Amino acid sequence: MRALASLFCGFVFGWGLFISGMMRPDKVLGFLDVFAIPSGKWDPSLAVVMAAALAVTGVGYALLRRRTPIFETQSHWPTQTAIDRPLVAGSILFGVGWGLVGLCPGPAIANLATLSSPVIVFVVAMAAGTLVHDLWYARSVTPDTPSLAQANAADG
Amino acid sequence: MANFTPISAAIGGALIGLSAALLMLLNGRIAGVTGVFAGLIDPTGIDRAWRATFIAGLIVAPLSAALVGFTLPIPQMPTNLIVVAAGGLLVGFGTRLSNGCTSGHGVCGIARLSPRSITAMVIFMAAAIVVVALTRHVFGG
Numbered sequence: 001m002r003a004l005a006s007l008f009c010g011f012v013f014g015w016g017l018f019i020s021g022m023m024r025p026d027k028v029l030g031f032l033d034v035f036a037i038p039s040g041k042w043d044p045s046l047a048v049v050m051a052a053a054l055a056v057t058g059v060g061y062a063l064l065r066r067r068t069p070i071f072e073t074q075s076h077w078p079t080q081t082a083i084d085r086p087l088v089a090g091s092i093l094f095g096v097g098w099g100l101v102g103l104c105p106g107p108a109i110a111n112l113a114t115l116s117s118p119v120i121v122f123v124v125a126m127a128a129g130t131l132v133h134d135l136w137y138a139r140s141v142t143p144d145t146p147s148l149a150q151a152n153a154a155d156g
Numbered sequence: 157m158a159n160f161t162p163i164s165a166a167i168g169g170a171l172i173g174l175s176a177a178l179l180m181l182l183n184g185r186i187a188g189v190t191g192v193f194a195g196l197i198d199p200t201g202i203d204r205a206w207r208a209t210f211i212a213g214l215i216v217a218p219l220s221a222a223l224v225g226f227t228l229p230i231p232q233m234p235t236n237l238i239v240v241a242a243g244g245l246l247v248g249f250g251t252r253l254s255n256g257c258t259s260g261h262g263v264c265g266i267a268r269l270s271p272r273s274i275t276a277m278v279i280f281m282a283a284a285i286v287v288v289a290l291t292r293h294v295f296g297g
Binding site: 002003004005006007008009010011012013014015016017018019020021022023024025026027029030032033034035040041042043044045046048049050051052053054055056057058059060061064067068069070071072074075076077078080081082083086087088089090091092093094095096097098099100101102103104105106108109110111112113114116118119121122123124125126127128129130131132133134 | 157158159160161162164165166167168169170171172173174175176177178179180181182183184185186187189190193194197198205206207208209210211212213214215216217218219220221222226228229230231232233234237239240241242243244245246247248249250251252253254255257258259261262263264265266267268270271272275276277279280281282283284285286287288289291292293
């Protein structure tokens with residue numbers, strides 16, 4: 001049931017990305033291009049997508065805060081709160097890659113549906129970047145480093 | 157603002173929010189694509205089944221949209237595949253290091269008012285804005 005439930009959630013998420021236009025890198029870059037504001041070519045759509053998504057998620061999470069999920073024994077709420085170097089450095093690297101191409105992980109994966117070869121290149125590189133990180137993390141583990149599973153008990 | 161599409165943006169955004177709320181209600185999980193994807197491809201990853209089906213749902217959705225008559229546009233990407241691959245590597249490594257992307261930090265984290273996620277979002281937005289400014293207005297046409 002859990003697998004079926006998350007298939008449905010992924011499906012709704014994918015429709016959201018599709019309808020919002022956020023699968024289109026040109027539209028995302030049109031938002032990030034704030035220097036287009038004076039010429040009137042700026043596209044604020046992404047801000048509306050975020051605002052609507054935050055409103056619905058915010059209300060949903062507030063209602064679910066203390067509820068046990070239907071198909072799991074407990075909710076996996078994030079536990080990390082530290083604003084540390086990995087958070088800052090990772091966000092900078094992610095932002096640079098996002099600005100270069102206009103794809104973040106969700107839209108990149110959804111765009112595999114188009115079978116476009118640059119998208120496949122991007123997703124393979126993204127997977128490689130993820131695995132390189134995990135190998136590097138595994139090598140740097142000391143007795144006080146949290147395991148990757150613990151580190152992942154956070155965020156998304 | 158000729159390209160502004162507020163209605164489809166609001167509907168699409170609400171669907172993304174609905175998905176995040178439903179995944180928490182049903183499976184008790186954060187709808188962060190970075191975490192879902194990384195846990196799926198990580199050799200030591202656990203709980204692969206629900207991750208795989210979530211990713212499958214992400215891909216099936218635009219296919220079903222095309223089936224019911226919507227146009228599924230081929231994404232406009234940089235023509236230089238080295239740039240595309242570099243972007244993918246940066247996104248994969250960076251989101252894993254910071255433990256979240258636009259969905260995990262941007263939507264789910266900020267919806268919980270997590271200072272950590274708000275910081276991440278401000279930083280990755282700022283970095284992306286700088287890169288777009290440089291590529292479009294300094295080095296680009």
